[in-house]
Amino acid sequence: MRRLKTWLAVAVATVGTTCPADPVPPKEPEYDPSGAKTVHVQTGDTIVVEAEDFDHASRQTERSWCRVTTDKVPDVRPDPDPSHAKGAVGGAYVELLPDTRVTHDDKLEHGVSFSNEPGLCSVLHYPVHFTTPGRYYVWVRICCTGSEDNGVHVGLDGEWPESGRRMQWTGKHGQWQWDSRQRTEKVHTGVLGRIWLDVDEPGLHTVTFSMREDGFEMDRFLLTTRPNAMKSKSTESGPKASPRRRSDEERR
Ligand SMILES: [Ca+2]
Ligand SMILES: [Ca+2]
Ligand SMILES: [Ca+2]
Numbered sequence: 001m002r003r004l005k006t007w008l009a010v011a012v013a014t015v016g017t018t019c020p021a022d023p024v025p026p027k028e029p030e031y032d033p034s035g036a037k038t039v040h041v042q043t044g045d046t047i048v049v050e051a052e053d054f055d056h057a058s059r060q061t062e063r064s065w066c067r068v069t070t071d072k073v074p075d076v077r078p079d080p081d082p083s084h085a086k087g088a089v090g091g092a093y094v095e096l097l098p099d100t101r102v103t104h105d106d107k108l109e110h111g112v113s114f115s116n117e118p119g120l121c122s123v124l125h126y127p128v129h130f131t132t133p134g135r136y137y138v139w140v141r142i143c144c145t146g147s148e149d150n151g152v153h154v155g156l157d158g159e160w161p162e163s164g165r166r167m168q169w170t171g172k173h174g175q176w177q178w179d180s181r182q183r184t185e186k187v188h189t190g191v192l193g194r195i196w197l198d199v200d201e202p203g204l205h206t207v208t209f210s211m212r213e214d215g216f217e218m219d220r221f222l223l224t225t226r227p228n229a230m231k232s233k234s235t236e237s238g239p240k241a242s243p244r245r246r247s248d249e250e251r252r
Contacts, residue, residue, distance in 0.1 A: 031056055031158075033127035033206045038244040041129045045225045047136075048241050049126055049207070051218040052092040056125040062112045063122045063214050065094045078102075079215070084143045087176045088219040089237050093143075096122055099215030101148045113214045118153030118160035122211040127247065128223070130199050136223040138164070138195045139180045139230045141238060142216070145173050149215030151183060155208045156197045163196045166212065171233050176219055178234045192232055197223065204247075 033039070036055040040047060057065045066074035070091040073083050079099050085091050100106060101113040108114050115121045130136075144150035147170075154164040168183035168190030181190025199205060209218065222230065222238060230238065 030058065031125050031206060033125070033204050034247060036127040036247045039127045039129050039204060039247045040241075041243050041245055042131045043242060045132070046229065046239060046242070047128055047130070047223040048220060048239050049128070049222075050090050050092065050220045050241050051094045051124075051140075051209075052090065053126070053241075053244070054094065054124045055127050058123045058125070059120065059210075060122050063096045063098070063211055065122060065124055066097050068093055068095050068217075081145045081174075081215075084174070084176065084217060087143070089141070089241075093217055093219040094124070095217045096211055096214050099149060101214060102146065104147060106148070115153075115211050116166070118155055118165055118210050118212075119158075119208070120210065124209045126207045127204060128207050129204050129245075130202050132225070133199050133202055134225050136197050136199060136225060137180055137193070137227050137229065138167070138197060139178050139222040139224070139238075140167060141176055141178050141219040141221070142169050143174065143176045143219070144169055144217070145215075149213050149217070151212035152216050152218065153210045153212055154195065154197065154221075155210070156199070157206050158208070160208075160210075161197070163194065163198075166190075167195055172235065175235055178222075178230045178236070178238060179232050180230070181232070193227055 040049045052067050068085050070085045076097040079097055080102050138154050150169045152167050166183040168181050169179045170189045180195045181192050182194035183190050
């Protein structure tokens with residue numbers, strides 16, 4: 001309860017204010033991957049996960065991760081652009097809605113439509129079984145329509161390392177594209193090859209994504225020990241999704 005109160009206090013302090021100079025993102029004590037129904041399982045050196053196959057979403061006070069499919073569009077407004085489900089793998093993706101900051105002139109609300117700090121707002125949780133420890137480069141297939149729906153943060157097991165902050169895409173508006181770039185002070189379009197997660201032990205872990213910008217659309221992601229597994233800005237679908245198994249098999 002004390003931990004809950006602590007992060008509630010942090011969340012309340014953050015909403016509607018500018019970000020503190022050196023904020024400490026709270027951990028995610030409430031999510032336990034061993035309670036997941038299914039787990040994404042590594043085969044070879046790669047793990048591929050459909051974004052719509054998340055196990056849990058948390059901290060959705062202001063913005064929610066919504067599933068969009070060829071059959072169903074979430075009834076959340078505002079959302080100025082059309083569905084992109086047709087080009088998404090499996091005919092499905094997730095989008096962070098509502099999307100109020102669409103152009104640079106729209107109001108930027110820290111902790112509401114934007115968070116430069118990872119883990120504070122709208123967190124997705126994916127239980128993943130890694131067979132091999134090591135450095136995993138993260139590639140994500142996304143669709144953006146401008147400069148205010150093209151960023152997200154990635155983390156592992158409730159930690160948000162510098163190498164997972166400020167993932168950034170540019171270039172092909174309205175098309176699904178792969179990339180693995182980090183926005184920096186000098187390079188706003190992102191530096192290739194700077195996004196990774198370090199996995200210390202084999203076994204069950206949780207890969208997390210959290211809001212940087214509302215309206216962000218994510219089709220699938222890929223974790224691999226090979227730095228150049230995908231081509232930057234590639235519009236191809238990518239490898240097929242990794243197998244999933246029941247998490248009670250994980251415990252045997
Ligand atoms: Ca949209
Ligand atoms: Ca936006
Ligand atoms: Ca998908």
